[in-house]
Amino acid sequence: GAVVSQHPSRVICKSGTSVKIECRSLDFQATTMFWYRQFPKQSLMLMATSNEGSKATYEQGVEKDKFLINHASLTLSTLTVTSAHPEDSSFYICSASRGDSSYNEQFFGPGTRLTVL
Amino acid sequence: QKEVEQNSGPLSVPEGAIASLNCTYSDRVSQSFFWYRQYSGKSPELIMSIYSNGDKEDGRFTAQLNKASQYVSLLIRDSQPSDSATYLCAVNGVRGGTSYGKLTFGQGTILTVHP
Numbered sequence: 001g002a003v004v005s006q007h008p009s010r011v012i013c014k015s016g017t018s019v020k021i022e023c024r025s026l027d028f029q030a031t032t033m034f035w036y037r038q039f040p041k042q043s044l045m046l047m048a049t050s051n052e053g054s055k056a057t058y059e060q061g062v063e064k065d066k067f068l069i070n071h072a073s074l075t076l077s078t079l080t081v082t083s084a085h086p087e088d089s090s091f092y093i094c095s096a097s098r099g100d101s102s103y104n105e106q107f108f109g110p111g112t113r114l115t116v117l
Numbered sequence: 118q119k120e121v122e123q124n125s126g127p128l129s130v131p132e133g134a135i136a137s138l139n140c141t142y143s144d145r146v147s148q149s150f151f152w153y154r155q156y157s158g159k160s161p162e163l164i165m166s167i168y169s170n171g172d173k174e175d176g177r178f179t180a181q182l183n184k185a186s187q188y189v190s191l192l193i194r195d196s197q198p199s200d201s202a203t204y205l206c207a208v209n210g211v212r213g214g215t216s217y218g219k220l221t222f223g224q225g226t227i228l229t230v231h232p
Contacts, residue, residue: 044205
């Protein structure tokens, strides 16, 4: 158990367009989902934490109007990169915590590689 | 001082040897500790979790936790070339003196197992 999927796995878009990334927990209910980005040869950077039915909590320096997060259900969270620019090109990874665990382990999706031309 | 610090790498071991990865953390309130493996170009994969002092074994992996010393380690026995990856130590976050769901990651240790 504890499988997390992400879609799409790879996206190439033109500058100025918006891109939506979906994150789903397939076999468990995720009370909390997290969104990270990772640049080449760097560690994970947490962007935001989202709880089902409430507004996301963004980390310092992350623009909430640019990175829109919606956690519509216990199995789905979406990240929309609005008006994407080349500097937004990165590897975006979601993770989910099980609602039935008090240990807060996070299970990661496979990631979405975004390239903005 | 970084919140979670891993031994500097890269670490190179011969096939069949024991690889030892170390991690220290700064907040005593932390209760959950994790080791993730990340292959190049892929997302992290949870390989071990540990919550109590002592050792926890799972196949070729052994996690060790010492809360008094604020130290957690991962041993990989009989290392294989397929173990070559970046290993991330993660500790559950602390806010207002209590732990919560956000994880704090170390910078990662690159492990190379050579034939």
